[in-house]
Amino acid sequence: MGVRRALLGVLIVLLAGCSTGGQASPADPPTTPQASPTTVSLPPRPRDIPIDGVDPCSLLTPEQRVGLRLDRPPQPRREPSLLYPGEVSWCSIRGNEPAISISISTVTTAGIEFWTSGQAAGELRPAEIAEFPALVARSQVLDDGCKVLLDVAPGQLLDVQARSAGADPPIPEDQLCRDAERAADLVMDTLLSQH
Known part of the structure; x- marks a missing residue:
């Protein structure tokens, strides 16, 4: 049941993302076939940076948001995932040109x-961001978003997602x-500067 819920959650999140629009319901079944889980190995972290209490909206500075062409105010939320x-x-931050949404989640439960x-x-796909191990995750059934994890x-991760927001x-x-x-x-530049 937990694996089924996780698969459904991935599909729903990659479909709905972290937008400020309507919320998908976990009871609504996906309309596309479920993708297969993938197992990946990553190198160890260079050090631990606990993110308990870190505000995800603080992790992109106003200057960084300008560089990413995100011109709408950050929209913070805390809710069941x-x-x-x-x-x-x-935290979800949108831009108009192009119509893109970047969301940052501080996950302390997984x-x-x-x-x-x-x-x-x-x-x-394994990646490295600021010397920390990361994954680039694409949905196998949807193509309007991409995540970096x-x-x-230990037991914590940052989830950074880019979505097409009506482009x-x-x-x-x-x-x-x-x-x-x-x-x-x-x-990660901002997080490392805070620690």
Whole structure:
């Protein structure tokens, strides 16, 4: 049941993202076939950076947001997650040109092993952000978003997602992954400057 819920959560989150629009219901089944879980190995973290109490909206400075062309105010939320156990704090920031949304989640209820152990579905590619192990996650069934998952501490991770937010034509998935990696790099710069 937990694996089924995680798979459903991945599909819902990658479909709905962390937008300020309507919320998807966990009871609503996905309309596309479920993807297969993937197992991945990552190197150890260079050090631990606990993110308890870190405001995700503080992790992109106003200057960094300008560089990412995010011109709308950050929208913070804390609520039960459709993907991770328990409540998760996240921040969504949108831009108009192009129509993109970057969301940052400070996940203190699950670590990177949530993704590396095959509990979550998606195409995963190992990466390194500011010398920390990371994963770039693409949905195998949806193409309007891309996540970067950063291993920052035992049982904790940062989830940075880029989504096309109504762009016409939609932003290509490869570009969304590049945007997510760029945003994740800036997020880690800010987090490291705070510790």
